[in-house]
Amino acid sequence: xxxxxxxxxxxxxxxxxxxxxxxxxxxxxxxxxxxxxxxxxxxxxxxxxxxxxxxxxxxxxxxxxxxxxxxxxxxxxxxxxxxxxxxxxxxxxxxxxxxxxxxxxxxxxxxxxxxxxxxxxxxxxxxxxxxxxxxxxxxxxxxxxxxxxxxxxxxxxxxxxxxxxxxxxxxxxxxxxxxxxxxxxxxxxxxxxxxxxxxxxxxxxxxxxxxxxxxxxxxxxxxxxxxxxxxxxxxxxxxxxxxxxxxxxxxxxxxxxxxxxxxxxxxxxxxxxxxxxxxxxxxxxxxxxxxxxxxxxxxxx
Numbered sequence: 001x002x003x004x005x006x007x008x009x010x011x012x013x014x015x016x017x018x019x020x021x022x023x024x025x026x027x028x029x030x031x032x033x034x035x036x037x038x039x040x041x042x043x044x045x046x047x048x049x050x051x052x053x054x055x056x057x058x059x060x061x062x063x064x065x066x067x068x069x070x071x072x073x074x075x076x077x078x079x080x081x082x083x084x085x086x087x088x089x090x091x092x093x094x095x096x097x098x099x100x101x102x103x104x105x106x107x108x109x110x111x112x113x114x115x116x117x118x119x120x121x122x123x124x125x126x127x128x129x130x131x132x133x134x135x136x137x138x139x140x141x142x143x144x145x146x147x148x149x150x151x152x153x154x155x156x157x158x159x160x161x162x163x164x165x166x167x168x169x170x171x172x173x174x175x176x177x178x179x180x181x182x183x184x185x186x187x188x189x190x191x192x193x194x195x196x197x198x199x200x201x202x203x204x205x206x207x208x209x210x211x212x213x214x215x216x217x218x219x220x221x222x223x224x225x226x227x228x229x230x231x232x233x234x235x236x237x238x239x240x241x242x243x244x245x246x247x248x249x250x251x252x253x254x255x256x257x258x259x260x261x262x263x264x265x266x267x268x269x270x271x272x273x274x275x276x277x278x279x280x281x282x283x284x285x286x287x288x289x290x291x292x293x294x295x296x297x298x299x300x301x
Contacts, residue, residue: 040127047101047129050076050085054099055133056297058089062097063135063275063295069097076101096300098132132300138276139287140194141240141294143219145187146207146267147199149173150222150292153241156271158293161246163261163268184250185221185235193221193237195287201226201233206250212267214256217244217274222292241292242274243267 054072061068069089076087076099086104091097103126148164151173156162166183185191186200189211193199199221212218219242223235247260248267260268271293278285278298286296 043103044127044129046080047076047085047103047127048131050079050087051099051101051129051131052299053079054087054089054101055097055131056299058097058099059133059135059297060275062095063291063297064273065293067091067097072099092132095136096132096134098130100128100130102126102128133297134283134286134300135275135295135297136283136286137195137239137289137291138294138296139285140192141219141276142190142192143221143240144211145185145189145191145202145221146183147185147201147221147223147235147237148183148241149226150224150238150290153222153271153292158271158273161268161270163266165261166265190218193240195237195239195289198234198236199223201228201231201235203230203233206252206254209252209254211254212245212248212256214245214247217242217272219243219274219294239290239292240294242272242294243269244272245269 053075057071057075058067058069061071072087072089073085076085077083079085084104086102088100088102089097090100152164155173156164184202184205184207186202187193189208219240221235221237222239222241224238225236227234245267246269247256247258249255249259249261249263250265250267260266273293274295276294276296278296283298283300286298
């Protein structure tokens, strides 16, 4: 009673000590939670980066004609700070590849907790990330305004140097070349073309100049049907082919040095496989049909 009267309140030292202990335990638990959750989120981000990169790399190889699933593991490791991840590659459907990445360390696939084992009773967690990429023929592309028939393309071989002549008078593809059109289109250089579209020929044109550069890659629109003659020439675009240019002759100043074909209108080079990135990032830039050696790749998810 004397103590109560002297201070006007009961002794609170014991209550404060209990409060301090409780707050200390809570703060330590929260700090442990922050450390472990932060580690989990960081690990998941690394795994997702590895899955995305691996899926796109495998899709890129498939777009070039030879799928290489082993690319995923190296990119999964490269995107992990400890250079250790596990990558699994599957092909869920045509023109799709799925890469699943997971944690991996010296003792297994569990990412150990720094403090969480005391609270959860578990040593850690195995984290997963997935990414699916696709590839297919482009629905549109920026290309040289110079068309080539799919009939002509079928006579050629990817990786083999060729000389393509225009305004033919004989051969299996003569019906696919309109005399006087020479393959050039009424369009700028380059122009974005879409598959399924009909484009206008430019009769007698030697083509825009300068437009071609030796030892560079260009895309050529591929057509399947042609109608009309002269200024009424119309081509229907069905795809794109990639050509590494080595020379050309279209008359006047639009002739390379050296000239690969004398007095004949031609373009020379090697058709190659080529992969384009999808500008939409969702596969909307990919069309149906044949790629003629040209593909777009994109992330599905």
